[in-house]
Amino acid sequence: MDRRKFLKQSSLASSLFMVPSFVRAFEKVASNKLGYKRLVIIQLSGGNDGLNTVIPFRNDLYYKERPTLGIAKKDVIKLNDEVGLNPSLKPLKRLYDKGYLSIINNVGYPNPIRSHFRSMDIWQTATDSDAYSQSGWIGRYLDNYGKHPYSAIEVDESLSLAMMGENLNAIATQNPKALYNLSKDPYFKKIHNHHNDVHLSEHNLGYLYKSMIAAESSAKYIFETSKTVSTTKEYPNNKFGKQMKTTAQFINSNLETKVFYTSLDGFDTHVNQLKKQNKLLSIYASCVEVFVQDLKDNNTFKDTLILTFSEFGRRVKQNASVGTDHGTANNVFVIGENLKKQGLYNNMAGLSDLDDNGDLKFEIDFRTIYATVLNKWLEADDNNVLNKSYNQLDFI
Amino acid sequence: MKTKDIQHLYRRIGFGILPVNLNKLSKKSKKVIINDLFITSKTVTPLKVDITEIKKILSGAVKMNSKLDSQTRSKIQKLDKQKQIELNVEWISRLTNSSEILREKMTLFWANHFVCKDSSITYIQNFSNTLRKHALGNFKDFVNAISKEAAMTKYLNTKQNKKQKPNENFARELMELFTLGVGHYSEEDIKESAKAFTGYSHNLQGQFVFKKHQHHEGEKTFFGKTGNFSGEDIIAIILEKKQCATYICEKIYRYFVNDTIDKKHVNAMADVFYKDYDIENLMRFLLLSDWFYNEEHLGSKIKSPIEFLVGLKTVVPIEFKNSKQLQYFQKLLGQTLLNPPNVAGWKGGKNWIDSNTIIWRLKLPSLLLNGAYISNVKKGNRDLEIERFKKKHGKRFKTSVNWKYFDSEFENVKINDFQSHLLACDITTEAKKHLETLEKVSKREYCIQLMSLPEYQMC
Numbered sequence: 001m002d003r004r005k006f007l008k009q010s011s012l013a014s015s016l017f018m019v020p021s022f023v024r025a026f027e028k029v030a031s032n033k034l035g036y037k038r039l040v041i042i043q044l045s046g047g048n049d050g051l052n053t054v055i056p057f058r059n060d061l062y063y064k065e066r067p068t069l070g071i072a073k074k075d076v077i078k079l080n081d082e083v084g085l086n087p088s089l090k091p092l093k094r095l096y097d098k099g100y101l102s103i104i105n106n107v108g109y110p111n112p113i114r115s116h117f118r119s120m121d122i123w124q125t126a127t128d129s130d131a132y133s134q135s136g137w138i139g140r141y142l143d144n145y146g147k148h149p150y151s152a153i154e155v156d157e158s159l160s161l162a163m164m165g166e167n168l169n170a171i172a173t174q175n176p177k178a179l180y181n182l183s184k185d186p187y188f189k190k191i192h193n194h195h196n197d198v199h200l201s202e203h204n205l206g207y208l209y210k211s212m213i214a215a216e217s218s219a220k221y222i223f224e225t226s227k228t229v230s231t232t233k234e235y236p237n238n239k240f241g242k243q244m245k246t247t248a249q250f251i252n253s254n255l256e257t258k259v260f261y262t263s264l265d266g267f268d269t270h271v272n273q274l275k276k277q278n279k280l281l282s283i284y285a286s287c288v289e290v291f292v293q294d295l296k297d298n299n300t301f302k303d304t305l306i307l308t309f310s311e312f313g314r315r316v317k318q319n320a321s322v323g324t325d326h327g328t329a330n331n332v333f334v335i336g337e338n339l340k341k342q343g344l345y346n347n348m349a350g351l352s353d354l355d356d357n358g359d360l361k362f363e364i365d366f367r368t369i370y371a372t373v374l375n376k377w378l379e380a381d382d383n384n385v386l387n388k389s390y391n392q393l394d395f396i
Numbered sequence: 397m398k399t400k401d402i403q404h405l406y407r408r409i410g411f412g413i414l415p416v417n418l419n420k421l422s423k424k425s426k427k428v429i430i431n432d433l434f435i436t437s438k439t440v441t442p443l444k445v446d447i448t449e450i451k452k453i454l455s456g457a458v459k460m461n462s463k464l465d466s467q468t469r470s471k472i473q474k475l476d477k478q479k480q481i482e483l484n485v486e487w488i489s490r491l492t493n494s495s496e497i498l499r500e501k502m503t504l505f506w507a508n509h510f511v512c513k514d515s516s517i518t519y520i521q522n523f524s525n526t527l528r529k530h531a532l533g534n535f536k537d538f539v540n541a542i543s544k545e546a547a548m549t550k551y552l553n554t555k556q557n558k559k560q561k562p563n564e565n566f567a568r569e570l571m572e573l574f575t576l577g578v579g580h581y582s583e584e585d586i587k588e589s590a591k592a593f594t595g596y597s598h599n600l601q602g603q604f605v606f607k608k609h610q611h612h613e614g615e616k617t618f619f620g621k622t623g624n625f626s627g628e629d630i631i632a633i634i635l636e637k638k639q640c641a642t643y644i645c646e647k648i649y650r651y652f653v654n655d656t657i658d659k660k661h662v663n664a665m666a667d668v669f670y671k672d673y674d675i676e677n678l679m680r681f682l683l684l685s686d687w688f689y690n691e692e693h694l695g696s697k698i699k700s701p702i703e704f705l706v707g708l709k710t711v712v713p714i715e716f717k718n719s720k721q722l723q724y725f726q727k728l729l730g731q732t733l734l735n736p737p738n739v740a741g742w743k744g745g746k747n748w749i750d751s752n753t754i755i756w757r758l759k760l761p762s763l764l765l766n767g768a769y770i771s772n773v774k775k776g777n778r779d780l781e782i783e784r785f786k787k788k789h790g791k792r793f794k795t796s797v798n799w800k801y802f803d804s805e806f807e808n809v810k811i812n813d814f815q816s817h818l819l820a821c822d823i824t825t826e827a828k829k830h831l832e833t834l835e836k837v838s839k840r841e842y843c844i845q846l847m848s849l850p851e852y853q854m855c
Contacts, residue, residue: 157752185758185770
């Protein structure tokens with residue numbers, strides 16, 4: 001199905017079933033002016049301990065399984081009578097209070113894998129746990145809907161598998177100026193000065209020239225567009241803060257980029273977890289809060305959706321080194337201005353029904369989240385991108 | 397043998413050939429040259445880094461019959477990490493300097509066929525050397541050896557494959573990726589064959605262990621045959637299918653000949669291979685066939701990052717002073733040896749190229765060899781700013797460059813003949829026009845200019 005046909009059909013379908021007709025008429029006009037929807041993905045690498053992130057502080061099992069690792073009830077930032085946030089997530093609580101945060105609990109996939117590489121691979125390629133793919137889910141989105149490499153940007157030095165398509169790959173940059181400088185040697189310009197795409201064959205060498213020309217113009221476009229704005233916001237001085245700052249700059253300069261990919265590493269907390277995880281969560285939350293404010297100041301937050309995930313959660317029971325081992329289901333954060341379901345999307349798992357390893361059983365397949373974001377936010381045919389049909393959720 | 401054919405041969409079974417050696421070989425016949433390739437690759441030289449410290453700890457634990465405590469484990473993990481980098485460095489240096497060049501290139505090919513990764517240096521080093529050992533041997537022995545490697549039983553969970561609770565991961569990939577390709581088996585075949593591999597495991601030092609009590613004794617029905625099959629039986633039954641020979645030959649063809657399959661030629665290869673699954677015979681047939689040297693294959697493939705790096709090092713030897721930078725280099729270009737993305741491996745071909753990798757590939761020769769400088773001065777002019785430029789921009793990588801070696805290798809090559817040595821394909825008209833307006837300042841500067849062309853990415 002081509003994109004236009006799909007959009008027609010999907011808007012028809014949704015409007016027919018859900019919205020009264022006068023709203024539908026309004027929607028038709030507004031959809032062109034709705035602004036440019038963007039998705040920001042934040043990958044927490046290493047397997048963030050979800051149970052010490054969103055805490056079931058009324059559950060005795062939680063404290064029983066984590067006698068020296070559980071976060072004391074008095075320290076938990078309470079969201080309701082049962083559930084609270086890690087004390088390092090104060091900035092996130094403020095977003096929660098404004099209705100900008102939706103927490104989806106127990107997200108995972110069938111037959112979970114507890115290896116970092118493989119599980120991250122599954123999250124990035126959106127395959128079943130017994131299948132392997134050489135393209136990522138954002139990459140396949142690009143194959144179908146991207147026009148340029150910069151249609152999706154990884155704010156890093158090189159591309160993750162998530163960003164590689166069958167035919168089109170995203171571009172990676174954490175420093176647009178450096179990338180531009182690297183690409184613009186006068187020698188390169190001269191050797192393809194008069195090349196135009198017509199002359200370039202589909203053969204490998206032609207493909208190299210095309211890629212070279214596209215890369216140069218992408219690097220130039222990203223640099224020259226993004227330098228038109230500079231933020232006045234003070235971001236925390238760390239690598240993740242820089243990534244978020246650069247991302248905000250990209251968005252606020254109206255770069256025609258649909259997806260941004262960022263990551264924060266270090267969540268593999270087998271030993272002495274508390275201090276380590278608290279620090280990382282604090283970095284995460286404080287950077288995201290500034291980022292949201294930065295976008296709000298530029299009126300771009302309403303068109304931005306932020307998705308945070310980790311490759312797996314961790315075991316319910318703490319280990320002998322006051323840490324946790326690799327587990328399964330975990331929470332996913334969705335941050336945005338007009339969420340349909342604010343706060344807790346679903347209940348946390350009871351801790352009594354665990355699998356053979358003592359890990360949580362998943363309730364929501366992460367690919368239903370992808371499908372929802374693709375369909376409802378990026379207006380894409382999720383079947384095409386995920387090669388399978390998944391249920392839609394209603395957080396947006 | 398024609399020099400152009402020798403160059404093509406060496407670009408595919410190695411990483412290129414230098415003028416002095418090319419000159420020597422051009423006096424020999426094709427038969428002799430190819431025969432020599434197999435003779436020099438008869439020997440197998442294992443790739444090894446020093447892991448005595450880890451071995452000592454492990455054998456100590458075995459003697460004590462105790463499990464490792466967390467402190468020892470984290471010590472081993474640290475050593476593992478460090479040694480993996482060493483092994484990676486050693487591997488790249490091996491590719492640059494080995495006389496067993498065909499064997500090493502085949503090993504590289506198999507490493508992206510039997511894809512595996514493991515955090516233990518002991519297991520992954522063994523695995524790498526099993527690839528090396530069987531690279532030109534018998535394919536059936538090869539598959540059996542792979543199925544019993546500690547790293548593989550971990551990577552594809554054969555270790556967790558027990559009669560009470562079968563794990564189908566290995567059985568599935570054995571057929572999907574290692575032997576037959578998608579669509580040539582049923583889900584039932586996977587289930588049944590998984591039972592045959594139950595009990596495959598390894599000990600702490602990485603030796604194969606068959607755990608009889610975990611093995612499924614009993615009938616399995618696989619590809620229409622019924623019996624109490626072992627893992628080895630299953631592999632034998634798979635190899636009875638001609639599809640297996642065809643699948644492997646397609647892969648070899650794409651790797652050594654052309655991204656686009658020629659069915660007729662692949663079938664001819666499969667006929668040879670199916671007879672006895674002897675990899676050496678297959679490669680001999682391939683390299684001796686006339687069509688291997690057809691015009692349309694010359695310079696038609698995009699180099700892998702490792703081919704790009706090793707090829708460059710072959711022309712101008714460079715050493716990274718900091719091995720972390722060599723890792724970084726591989727990461728930037730999208731291929732770090734010992735660290736494949738998943739069991740499907742690197743897709744290769746056009747997929748090596750994205751906006752970032754093309755920018756790096758074009759800029760790296762000048763960055764590594766020449767302080768980031770690519771001469772762009774018009775005929776009759778001189779660039780007086782060269783040294784200042786290099787000082788300012790040339791600090792990215794810490795390398796030592798052996799230009800003297802290049803000088804002596806190319807001493808008797810006229811500068812106008814450089815192209816045929818450095819580039820595998822013709823230069824596009826535009827690039828050629830531009831090059832003709834430029835001053836050939838020196839052999840070294842001209843070498844950098846040629847290496848900075850997209851054409852240099854072809855092999």
